[in-house]
Amino acid sequence: MAVVKILVEGYARQKKGYFEATCSTVLVEADGKKILVDPGCNEALLLDALKKEGLSQKDIDYIFITHYHVDHWLNVRLFLHVDVLDGNTIYRGDKEISFSGVLPGTNIEVVSTPGHAYEETTLFVSTKEGIVAIAEDLFWWEDGLQKNDYNSLLNNEDQFMKNKEQLLASRKLVLKKADFVIPGHGKMFKVLKNKVMHY
Numbered sequence: 001m002a003v004v005k006i007l008v009e010g011y012a013r014q015k016k017g018y019f020e021a022t023c024s025t026v027l028v029e030a031d032g033k034k035i036l037v038d039p040g041c042n043e044a045l046l047l048d049a050l051k052k053e054g055l056s057q058k059d060i061d062y063i064f065i066t067h068y069h070v071d072h073w074l075n076v077r078l079f080l081h082v083d084v085l086d087g088n089t090i091y092r093g094d095k096e097i098s099f100s101g102v103l104p105g106t107n108i109e110v111v112s113t114p115g116h117a118y119e120e121t122t123l124f125v126s127t128k129e130g131i132v133a134i135a136e137d138l139f140w141w142e143d144g145l146q147k148n149d150y151n152s153l154l155n156n157e158d159q160f161m162k163n164k165e166q167l168l169a170s171r172k173l174v175l176k177k178a179d180f181v182i183p184g185h186g187k188m189f190k191v192l193k194n195k196v197m198h199y
């Protein structure tokens with residue numbers, strides 16, 4: 001069984017004259033591999049979190065990027081000689097190697113979930129607690145605005161959304177498949193099954 005650990009909880013807030021945000025950064029340990037999902041853009045928080053796990057950058061086998069917003073990937077510069085993957089390609093230096101279905105060498109499901117960004121991908125990880133969806137910016141809030149009832153999750157406005165219908169369909173898919181969801185900016189939440197959720 002894979003183990004999922006949130007190393008950095010994503011935040012997003014308006015400051016005077018600028019926006020301050022980093023995404024949720026997740027460590028997945030599966031099949032002897034340590035996979036870092038969305039390394040974010042806060043160097044100090046990430047390095048500190050790795051250190052607390054007893055890890056250094058060299059211990060990471062590869063980095064997975066859910067989508068190409070810079071607050072999700074800027075910290076790749078802290079990792080030298082590590083493969084970077086997106087939803088269908090392994091980037092190894094100048095080599096681009098295609099894959100599909102699962103993360104290479106694991107059973108972690110890789111599913112295209114467009115809407116917030118066209119290329120956005122969600123990882124579905126089977127853990128002993130249930131299926132954890134690392135959905136990142138399909139769901140995100142500025143600090144203090146998170147709401148976990150079903151309607152709010154489906155309809156939460158996203159100022160960076162690319163396609164509304166796709167976003168809605170992707171959100172429905174994730175909420176149907178997952179037991180827990182890790183959002184891009186906000187706290188992990190549990191999905192309540194087989195009932196109308198908190199309308």
Ligand SMILES: [Zn+2]
Pocket residue numbers: 067069116117137160184
């Ligand atoms: Zn984004």
